[in-house]
Amino acid sequence: MNERISYSALKGMSADELRAELSAEPARSAALVRAAAHNGIRGAQVVYGQMLLDGTGVARDPQAAYRWFVIAADAGSLDGVNMVGRCHELGWGVPRDLEEAGRRYRAAAVEGHVWAQFNLGTLLVNADDFAADPARALHWFVRAARRGHPKAMAMVGRFLEQGWGRPADPAAARRWYRRAALGGDYRGQFDYARTRYADGAPEEGIAWFARAIETAVPDFCRLAAEGLRASGDPALVAIADRALERVRQAETEEAQAAQAEATQREAAARKARPRRGFGRWLRRR
Known part of the structure; x- marks a missing residue:
């Protein structure tokens, strides 16, 4: 499967063609989204980060997921900003940092991102080691609820x-x-x-x-x-x-998912492992 898909090819796909590609097997969908992410499409960067986070069509890699969320956030994606906050709140691919999570959520929430509003409210009312503020939490819940x-x-x-x-x-x-x-x-x-x-x-x-x-x-x-x-x-x-x-x-x-992931990682490791027998044959020549 060729994972290098050009930007022009992506732009040339109709909505039905894109839908068909993304409903294909997970590995093919991941390849398409990865190509779009590498071509600077912010929504695809967030989706590919989520695929890496969940292990959908690719090996699970929270650190790589976090990097893609940051790339999307730095490019102006509010979804990306929210997901960077989630990573900091839950320790996905980065050390847990509730202050940074709150800062990221707040940045997206004030711009009207409803998930960030909900996540900020939840952080303000539930999280340990974070400045609890129930009144402020309710403010953000109401804003998200009205949306x-x-x-x-x-x-x-x-x-x-x-x-x-x-x-x-x-x-x-x-x-x-x-x-x-x-x-x-x-x-x-x-x-x-x-x-x-x-x-x-x-x-x-x-x-x-x-x-x-x-x-x-x-x-x-x-x-x-x-x-x-x-x-x-x-x-x-x-x-x-x-x-x-x-x-x-x-x-x-x-x-079952954990076993499948372990099998996938082992297969990738075997593929990357040097072929010792072939090396010995070369040395004998």
């Missing part, structure tokens, strides 16, 4: 339900949870389910609990299963069982 960010909507609901930084307003919290739930956020779905179940609409609550579990991450599924099982309601216990089933599935998939 249609479902996860931010769920956080606004949580602030209003708990009375963090302002008087509690359960009715307003339910409205925000509902918006987050309809937007597809599993935390919003779970919180909306919880409020509906408690408000005397158990069937609606059960339906939303079940929906939330299908897209929730494994750690959330574990915690949700504990609470649902403790309720004693057979319908909720069944959802708890499904949550734990999804945890087991995720663990199996993670193990």
Whole structure:
């Protein structure tokens, strides 16, 4: 496969052709995105960084991913700035530095990047060793929520339900949870389910609990299963069982992905290793 794709070839592709290329096997998609990244296309630089971060179509390389995010950020990509912040917050390819993460998020947030607004809010309310500022966190969550960010909507609901930084307003919290739930956020779905179940609409609550579990991450599924099982309601216990089933599935998939990555790295190492027998043959000549 030829990974050197010219800029003119990229420009000449129709939207359908690009879509077809990117829906091909991961290695081919990665080659196309890499070529676009090397040709200075900022969006491709961010996407290729994400591919390197996830190991999609290429060997996983967080350090290289971070470098591509920086290249995109320095070229003016707000997505790149946000991802540089993520790397500093979570230690992806670079030492963890919450102050630098906050600086990067803030730079993108003030320009209207909704994910940066959400990430900054989360950092301000959750992160260890960072200057917590719940009132400022709510400010950024509200800004992102008003731009249609479902996860931010769920956080606004949580602030209003708990009375963090302002008087509690359960009715307003339910409205925000509902918006987050309809937007597809599993935390919003779970919180909306919880409020509906408690408000005397158990069937609606059960339906939303079940929906939330299908897209929730494994750690959330574990915690949700504990609470649902403790309720004693057979319908909720069944959802708890499904949550734990999804945890087991995720663990199996993670193990398989780790094995595939190890195999890929070993194959690359063997390919790069000197052929000793051939070297000895040369010395005998």
